[in-house]
Amino acid sequence: MVKIGYGGDYNAEQWPAPVWDQDHKLFGEAHIDTLTVGVFTWGLTQPGPDVYDFTVLDRIVERAAAEGRRICLATGTGAHPAWLAKRHPEVTRTDFEGRKHRYGQRHNSCPSSPVFRRLSTEMARRLAQRYGGNPAVIAWHVGNEYGGACYCDLCADGFRGWLRRRYGTLEALNAAWYTTFWSHTFTGWDQIEPPSALTEHWRGPDHTAFPGITLDYLRFMSDAMLANYRDEKAAIRESDPHTPVTTNFMGLYRPIDYHRWAPHLDFASWDNYPPDDRSPARMALAHDLIRGLKDGQPFWLMEQTPSVTACRDVNPLKRPGVMRLWSWQAVAHGADAVLFFQMRAGRGASEKYHGAVIGHAGRADTRVFREVAALGAELSALGGVTLGARTPARVALLFDWDSWWALEISDGPSRLVRYLDVVTAYHRALWTLGADLDVIGVTAPLDDYDVVVAPALHMVKGDLADRLSAVAFRGGSVLTTFLSGRVDENDNAFLTDVPGPLGTLLGIRVDEWDAREPVYVNRVRVGDATFQSRLLFELVLPQGAEVVGRYEEDWYAGTAAITRNDFGAGHGWYVGAGLDCAGVTWVVRQVLRRHGLLGPYPDLG
Amino acid sequence: MVKIGYGGDYNAEQWPAPVWDQDHKLFGEAHIDTLTVGVFTWGLTQPGPDVYDFTVLDRIVERAAAEGRRICLATGTGAHPAWLAKRHPEVTRTDFEGRKHRYGQRHNSCPSSPVFRRLSTEMARRLAQRYGGNPAVIAWHVGNEYGGACYCDLCADGFRGWLRRRYGTLEALNAAWYTTFWSHTFTGWDQIEPPSALTEHWRGPDHTAFPGITLDYLRFMSDAMLANYRDEKAAIRESDPHTPVTTNFMGLYRPIDYHRWAPHLDFASWDNYPPDDRSPARMALAHDLIRGLKDGQPFWLMEQTPSVTACRDVNPLKRPGVMRLWSWQAVAHGADAVLFFQMRAGRGASEKYHGAVIGHAGRADTRVFREVAALGAELSALGGVTLGARTPARVALLFDWDSWWALEISDGPSRLVRYLDVVTAYHRALWTLGADLDVIGVTAPLDDYDVVVAPALHMVKGDLADRLSAVAFRGGSVLTTFLSGRVDENDNAFLTDVPGPLGTLLGIRVDEWDAREPVYVNRVRVGDATFQSRLLFELVLPQGAEVVGRYEEDWYAGTAAITRNDFGAGHGWYVGAGLDCAGVTWVVRQVLRRHGLLGPYPDLG
Amino acid sequence: MVKIGYGGDYNAEQWPAPVWDQDHKLFGEAHIDTLTVGVFTWGLTQPGPDVYDFTVLDRIVERAAAEGRRICLATGTGAHPAWLAKRHPEVTRTDFEGRKHRYGQRHNSCPSSPVFRRLSTEMARRLAQRYGGNPAVIAWHVGNEYGGACYCDLCADGFRGWLRRRYGTLEALNAAWYTTFWSHTFTGWDQIEPPSALTEHWRGPDHTAFPGITLDYLRFMSDAMLANYRDEKAAIRESDPHTPVTTNFMGLYRPIDYHRWAPHLDFASWDNYPPDDRSPARMALAHDLIRGLKDGQPFWLMEQTPSVTACRDVNPLKRPGVMRLWSWQAVAHGADAVLFFQMRAGRGASEKYHGAVIGHAGRADTRVFREVAALGAELSALGGVTLGARTPARVALLFDWDSWWALEISDGPSRLVRYLDVVTAYHRALWTLGADLDVIGVTAPLDDYDVVVAPALHMVKGDLADRLSAVAFRGGSVLTTFLSGRVDENDNAFLTDVPGPLGTLLGIRVDEWDAREPVYVNRVRVGDATFQSRLLFELVLPQGAEVVGRYEEDWYAGTAAITRNDFGAGHGWYVGAGLDCAGVTWVVRQVLRRHGLLGPYPDLG
Numbered sequence A, B, C: 001m002v003k004i005g006y007g008g009d010y011n012a013e014q015w016p017a018p019v020w021d022q023d024h025k026l027f028g029e030a031h032i033d034t035l036t037v038g039v040f041t042w043g044l045t046q047p048g049p050d051v052y053d054f055t056v057l058d059r060i061v062e063r064a065a066a067e068g069r070r071i072c073l074a075t076g077t078g079a080h081p082a083w084l085a086k087r088h089p090e091v092t093r094t095d096f097e098g099r100k101h102r103y104g105q106r107h108n109s110c111p112s113s114p115v116f117r118r119l120s121t122e123m124a125r126r127l128a129q130r131y132g133g134n135p136a137v138i139a140w141h142v143g144n145e146y147g148g149a150c151y152c153d154l155c156a157d158g159f160r161g162w163l164r165r166r167y168g169t170l171e172a173l174n175a176a177w178y179t180t181f182w183s184h185t186f187t188g189w190d191q192i193e194p195p196s197a198l199t200e201h202w203r204g205p206d207h208t209a210f211p212g213i214t215l216d217y218l219r220f221m222s223d224a225m226l227a228n229y230r231d232e233k234a235a236i237r238e239s240d241p242h243t244p245v246t247t248n249f250m251g252l253y254r255p256i257d258y259h260r261w262a263p264h265l266d267f268a269s270w271d272n273y274p275p276d277d278r279s280p281a282r283m284a285l286a287h288d289l290i291r292g293l294k295d296g297q298p299f300w301l302m303e304q305t306p307s308v309t310a311c312r313d314v315n316p317l318k319r320p321g322v323m324r325l326w327s328w329q330a331v332a333h334g335a336d337a338v339l340f341f342q343m344r345a346g347r348g349a350s351e352k353y354h355g356a357v358i359g360h361a362g363r364a365d366t367r368v369f370r371e372v373a374a375l376g377a378e379l380s381a382l383g384g385v386t387l388g389a390r391t392p393a394r395v396a397l398l399f400d401w402d403s404w405w406a407l408e409i410s411d412g413p414s415r416l417v418r419y420l421d422v423v424t425a426y427h428r429a430l431w432t433l434g435a436d437l438d439v440i441g442v443t444a445p446l447d448d449y450d451v452v453v454a455p456a457l458h459m460v461k462g463d464l465a466d467r468l469s470a471v472a473f474r475g476g477s478v479l480t481t482f483l484s485g486r487v488d489e490n491d492n493a494f495l496t497d498v499p500g501p502l503g504t505l506l507g508i509r510v511d512e513w514d515a516r517e518p519v520y521v522n523r524v525r526v527g528d529a530t531f532q533s534r535l536l537f538e539l540v541l542p543q544g545a546e547v548v549g550r551y552e553e554d555w556y557a558g559t560a561a562i563t564r565n566d567f568g569a570g571h572g573w574y575v576g577a578g579l580d581c582a583g584v585t586w587v588v589r590q591v592l593r594r595h596g597l598l599g600p601y602p603d604l605g
Ligand SMILES: [Zn+2]
Pocket: A093, A094, A110, A111, A112, A113, A150, A151, A152, A153, A154, A155, A156
């Protein structure tokens, strides 16, 4: 059967055989055809240093296959076993505070630990040898929700090696990190420590004396975990050359640069746990981001709750119809699978109150189960018509982990300006106005787009400025905002007017900027309309650009807040103030209208 | 003289002899007859490893006895001496963050330290040998305000031993903790670590990946300190077979399960430091809880301030008459002693601004001293008429540390639902309506009660469900609320409909529940009245029960929020929503009225 | 040229030669004549253990001298080099949480480290040998913004030595710290640990079980850093006997007792970074405090930003004219130099967005540069007329680090009463009313003052009470407030009526006091006027004093809140309540008026 995969995480190892019977019967009733199994089975499949035991996993896989279900098989390395931590303390992490952890939780492995790398890879190898040929296994699920960070001495060594490869010489490194500042010149690689509460950070992970070090550590940690993923994938490929391999991303997740990971996944997948009921735009952005990771290729919705989460302080219930609505939203954005966490609620531990398709009492007559079953029927009826579909977009939204990191670890101008807030504001406007759009990284080709929106593009690397200029030059529109074009790839300020290499495209210059508490509002007038702006107010000095909006308050009243520059056959737009939602929508509307890219209901927003 | 004991903590060792003269003169003026001495004297009585020196304590005891005052003699082990921490670093604690402490503060001893256990016991032994026969010594005060926690390796060993005794095998332990989850199966006892910020806790002491581990550590730590208390008591009993032994509890104090401690105290006592002037109901609950620890036997109010505290951010002054009012409230709830902390204000250290009967200037003409003296005269006039009195109650309120712990260390449904908030809401209603009540543990006999109120009875252990059913069956009323009947003694969910073993008694089933921020209100209608509910909204499905109250809002408007089930000759009540004060009072009023247990002024509340 | 120095921190080592050319050209345009150089150059001048290299610093100094600019030469020891931390881990600090730091940040040296002390001193020695004779070098700038704290074992040893010198015997120390409390008697010097999160502190640096220990550690740490400063100064003096030596203070900075440091500076200087635009009074206080450190001698404004800071969450822009206004305020308060941080904005690291005279683009046509240049012209026009000027004040405001520390590390009566809030309230009234005033320490002579205002003079040491009485006796006015006269120099309460040794002067006694949350207001009536009071309400019992203001609310309505006592030919005023701004101004106005010390516009405030 070729259709959207439907099912979810199934931790059958937690249950005795009679429960399995009940489960598969209920799966049948709910049109469940896809089960993710083995996500946390390392302790089960390797109960001791030299002991591998696949008995239970064999049964789970065999049973699912026998029932005609498809299996997304996890390598189970998202949490290591207790014996491993006891025998090899190196596998546990050291946290940002410098505290060496002992055994506990999940996501608990040091990515640089040779022991962890060897044994997790060996587990993937053995699983692939055993199950790689099983036709029920349609995908590999490596690890789980990679993330967090480690600051141990093994990671320090790994970081130094990563830096040697990146910079070659200490001279280059000192220049990149601007270490003449505060007497920080490094004269030996071993002097470099992971940036943490014990070294450069004066208040939490975002407050660093040296953003250059911190930025590189973020990059290194993302790469170190990517190496873990790649280790396991390579081991799988030794015996299973074709079954696609993925890992579950977490949407708008800061610690991992998914753009750098994406080439190594055969398809992307992600876990959708919005904080509340009022997140349709934010979910749309995340779907678009994930789809954009693989050039628009369909992805899997790997996890969502059918009802409630458990880890939040307050865990609201999804109202009737909400799960269905959000599932269809995923499909409409490119999902080829709609999966739940989880199929059956665990009895104990920290997720016992997390929602599940089947609750503790094993009932089929609950509202939640009925809605799951109803959606299952709908997806079955749909069949394969949406599989592999593409979104034809003429609008691109740039999303850049480096800019995210650099912006938020900077001292000044304002900690209140958050990258995601800016991006979601511009995305929401595009979404509200009905534009088809792709969310892409800063190295993706821009040739197919008429409109490129790059909110808070703090860091401008490589040939990006040229490529953005080319979009405008050939008649397109480029829209960017305050705090764009500030730093190079090492987070050093451009020694030119702000906005650095974007200045020519935008036809402006910014010498100074004001940051204020949220209670302070400066109105911005555009034609007959006035919008509020908050938090950041750049004083935009036109150098050829036309002034579109002007501040109405304070000593810079009457000066430019929004500009549009003619560049070639197109436009370079700049929004220098933290406009409110209506203001952002107004600007975006002007841009889309010029290219005829407003959606069918542009006045709904 | 047989009367209510009146006096308090007297740290005479801080003062020279002339001050003692002044003190005892003022004690006489204030009708002070009872002094608690020696609470922090370990450094004084054992100034070095092999040196004991009771000279000063002898003088204090002799002087008090000579003045005709009764002595509550402390063992002084609530804080260890500086030399002990230096010589035996094992005696200091390791905190939740994994930080080994050095010498400082009080409540500073690792309960598992063999050195601490040996020396604290030896101190109690020697004190009993020396003062056990002194007729002025009417009670022993072991340690002081036991509490806090330690996470050191000695405690880790102690925990493992405690677990072996509890579970016997690792198989049983793994089942209890549900360790198949997140690959946590323990294959050796030494793999188990105290649950802390370095292991299972992802955010503070209440956010744990494995509530099973955390719950057991709470139980273990309470037991470990109980062992400290029992060590000292046993040492006292070697030479003093009769003088009653106690330690001062702290009322509604989460870390110690006072029900497990109570059998080992000859009488209960507690320290009453309400956070503000508006706490009469809360204090009543605490008094009732303490009285209930020993089957209704009178207790001592071991500490209260005559005027102000010092440790709070803001320390308000007790207004004229408040100290008297609260003292009489204690007596009315069963106190056989009314004692202050402290008799004379210390000059230095952290309690120098804590209120005292005698201030720094040693005056008798202060308002506070005059009020103390006036109450002393009243208590003297009262004589012994209330001593040993009992409260004849037909209403029981269940209070359960295991439910408290399990509820508050759970992920989901809501961190905002706090055990004490629920318990105090129902207690306040009973108190407002004037019902005589006992606050009892879940293993106490229920035979004497017509009404049993069990708010948020999250964990249902042993035969409790049967005994509650029996209350209703014979015509009584059982009232419980949301989040009751959820887990067994290992904090694993019952594999049945919610509320688990209480389902038959209550005649309902709960498949789902909604949690919301405090700003969200759902009204609940009962007859003509409407009440507000907040935080948690269980969707109650009657399975025989009568619907008493219904939600008025949201997609579940019209469904049951409050139910009453006929069970035998009695009733099982269930309140599924976080009702406001008026709503709780309405429900409790119905229950009490049926049994004629409303107090004389039921409309005052 | 003799005039107010104008310029600032110039980190030329961060830039290549062509930039230097541009810089000096722009300095000329802006009338910059003074450059602070070498503040963070340790890594540059000592790139390895036995290697000194002054090549770059030579060029910077030579170039500045050649351009005719004056040089404030820093010793560069405010941050140590990376190789030093690697080679000698002892040089890094251990923080309040007990965490040993690795290399990072600045202000990162343990003040007790012999290695740090030896090498930092040697650096100062070599710099003085090399540049001491250079006529362009007009001042030495030792270290930078001394502050923070270290809790390492070296500091523990240093603390023990400091205590031995202070107390001589453990008996005296135990008495001072009141160690009979909580069994804390120390029987060996080695039992004493730095008070930290691992020892006496139960919640942060201000919540200590033993304020005596904590107070002495604050004193010790201030002294330990003073020793660092003195080491370097002595090394400078070996070869440069005359050039004045300073270090840059931070105004109202709690960790360092500037009064104890002041005798060792040849002139005082400070860095002015007010939190917002609304700080003129607070800046005036800081200027007066700094001027008062050296008996009224002029000081330098060592740092201010021309535009924005970077380290705050929100960094507002100085509006046009604000930098000029604040610079003139500094001059009017006694500044003989007006300097910026910094001359050119750094490209990278944590201050890349901190404002500078010259921005990243190197422009002279920015608003900020133009304002800097305009002020430079004004200061040049002014010439030397204000240099060395004195403020003839008849009003003294007492400022006391010991009282600040003792008050804020106390448990009770209220954590909300902050020393600076009280001091700034009374200073603001004096400032509003136009009084010329000196801010002085508690050991400064009082003979020249008619009015002495001592807000929250918590600790009364030595002969201070006598000297204050003498002021009143000869006809002056002494004004003090709640929480004054509470403790002796060891933070032990006086064993007399509150306010201790001030009682006779003030003619009152205080037995009790109420503390309340900020929402609670008690009005205080004085004549026809009524003012609000908050936070703390002392119940003042007149013992000869006249009642000036009375509470209007609560059970103590009608009792005294403000009193004035005739003492000799003068007055002792006491304000027992946390009066609002208008109330404080009313009281201060009465005091000033009597002495004819109201300024020319006393009704402006
Ligand atoms: Zn690591």
